[in-house]
Amino acid sequence: MLISLLALTGAAVAAQGDRSTTRGTVVDMPASAGADTPDTLPRRSMTMAQVERRYGEPRARHGAVGEPPITRWDYAGFSVFFEHDRVLHAVVPGDFPDIRNRDELRQ
Structure with missing residues (x-):
């Protein structure tokens, strides 16, 4: 449809x-398109507790990796990346910007 x-x-x-x-x-x-994505994604510097209060329990929580520790929570339609307990980025998988200068990528 x-x-x-x-x-x-x-x-x-x-x-x-x-x-x-x-x-x-x-x-x-x-x-x-965008059916599971909320109108607004978590803002940079929100705490894990604030994200959980606003968006609920994530579908999956991935353990911290590296230093500083980076953690990923997966929700239906988007993922949130944390540094320590603060939002670093929130992304919608597959929602990539248009590629410009495509010919420069070919080698």
């Missing part, structure tokens, strides 16, 4: 007397 989104721009809406014309672009996205 696909969800169609209508992207509107301010310049695309033109008033014509009593009528308004709206133009936009339809973007098809899988219905599951």
